[in-house]
Amino acid sequence: KILGDKKSIKITNFNDLDLIKNFTTMxxxxxxxxxxxxxxxxxxxxxxKICKNTKYLKLGGVNxxxxxxxxxxxxxxxxxxSLTDSIYGALNFGDIGQHFPPSEKKWKNYDSSHxxxxxxxxxxxxxxxxxxxxxxxxxxxxxxxxxxxxxRKNISRLIDINESKISIKGKSNxxxxxxxxxxxxxxxxxxxxxxxxxxxx
Ligand code: ZN
Numbered sequence: 001k002i003l004g005d006k007k008s009i010k011i012t013n014f015n016d017l018d019l020i021k022n023f024t025t026m027x028x029x030x031x032x033x034x035x036x037x038x039x040x041x042x043x044x045x046x047x048x049k050i051c052k053n054t055k056y057l058k059l060g061g062v063n064x065x066x067x068x069x070x071x072x073x074x075x076x077x078x079x080x081x082s083l084t085d086s087i088y089g090a091l092n093f094g095d096i097g098q099h100f101p102p103s104e105k106k107w108k109n110y111d112s113s114h115x116x117x118x119x120x121x122x123x124x125x126x127x128x129x130x131x132x133x134x135x136x137x138x139x140x141x142x143x144x145x146x147x148x149x150x151x152r153k154n155i156s157r158l159i160d161i162n163e164s165k166i167s168i169k170g171k172s173n174x175x176x177x178x179x180x181x182x183x184x185x186x187x188x189x190x191x192x193x194x195x196x197x198x199x200x201x
Contacts, residue, residue, distance in 0.1 A: 035190055037086055038191070040078045070185060073110075074107050079168075080116050083135065130165060135169065139173070144169070
């Protein structure tokens, strides 16, 4: 005897379409849309002497310029940190500092793509997916539009989503304040996720 699956419905008559509709809404009912916000800022330091082994300033995992460095415990990738926190935010799962405390030596100079992958893994464990990512980078240097294509491509590769779901915009601070004086780079990120709601209450 071969056991069938009640969900395997044969569509013969027009009325059979109603059955399918019921199954689709049943499945969709458990999914809701959540938006998380992430923010990060790191100090910029001017490199007066550029040597062969001077590291590139990394943004979104992409090498940009050598004339300035971002200071931080890990690789100081301010875009990846902000993006990671936005996903944790939508999951209500703390923040990057909680999962990877700067007090721990092992995260020193760590590649921030691992932090991002951790957040995405937590999302997949909850049967979720990313609908859209919107990133705003506030800085005077480097010019974000020069690297935005590469950054989108790299993030798309890191978390395996289509580039069309990743938006990245650079904003100058019009010379105002610390960011205007090229003392730092700040990033805001909104991540929109579709996630299964476990508790109906
Ligand atoms: Zn950071």
